[in-house]
Amino acid sequence: MNDVAYIGEICRFYVMLVLLAAAAGKLRNIRAFQNALEALTGVSSKWSRGATLYLITAEGLVGLLLLFGGEAARIGMMAAAALFLVFLSVISLALTRRSTVACNCFGSSLHTVSGIDLLRSIGLLTACAIYLGQFGDMNDIAFIDLIAIFGVAMIAALLSIHMQDIKSLLHRRQIIE
Template sequence: MIWLFLLNFCRLTTGLMFAWSFVGKLRDFRAFEQAVIRFKLLPSWLYRPATVLFLSAELGVVVMMLLGGSLLRWGFLLAALLLTVFSIALASVLVRKINISCNCFGPSEKPVTSYDIIRNIGFLACALGGWGAALTPQKDLVSFGILEWGLVLVVAVIFITVWTQLEEIVQLLRWR
């Protein structure tokens, strides 16, 4: 039963986080494309295709998390790949001392910091944990009742909120 909770927690967390990211970027596609350009990692002819590819892959993760079944494993792997690529891009910006915003969840003025990488590592651990849990023999997730889904949803939303606001939480705790 614990594997089922882990699997569904990771499934909801990964799906919701990528849905939030996808919607935020789609709402201002141009700002996201500008962020990709400012990262200075790709030749100019790849900016638009890369932007569309990232958004498509994020939507793909969301769809796979929703559909479940055998797609869960692939969804978790795609999520892990995206988070790894995004983390490498964030690290490269920090190493090259480029002062830009992440736009990870939509337009933002907040510059990239090491907390963005830590956040991604937390979500990466969740995606890999979900992938591992999805490898365990499971019949069907239909046996999960509404109460269990509700509990896991609350925990997933709290996890996403804490990890996406990690820098602010640390600063708040340091202030005291």
């Protein structure tokens, strides 16, 4: 197995973890995400409830498809790329409008939609492209390699999910010094 295949698998697990974390976070406070969706898109509350439930379900199911690998993962990664294109569009629109709506991408949050969210979506879309560009049979991967791949993907997912908090911590450190 070559290094590119390992990178592709890291991308698969990274996207999977981010999607599952997003679905779980939104489930903890569905109403907060629904309100954000209404504010960001202008969708009425009548339609936003269904859209919210659809989006949470889609994130969860696509994340699960990525877990299985093989053809299911390839289909899941294409669906993930479509989701990230939608997210990228909504975030871009919010930034263009200078919206002050809280993101709620991973559950209830106070931080407003920002360039960090745009950067995260671009990174996730790039991970989808990398995986789809190298897609192949991964049956010969050693278990110890799988553990390492999952660990790297977990670190990438945590950094991606908490980029806004990391930025705030780094900014506070500069103010103190």
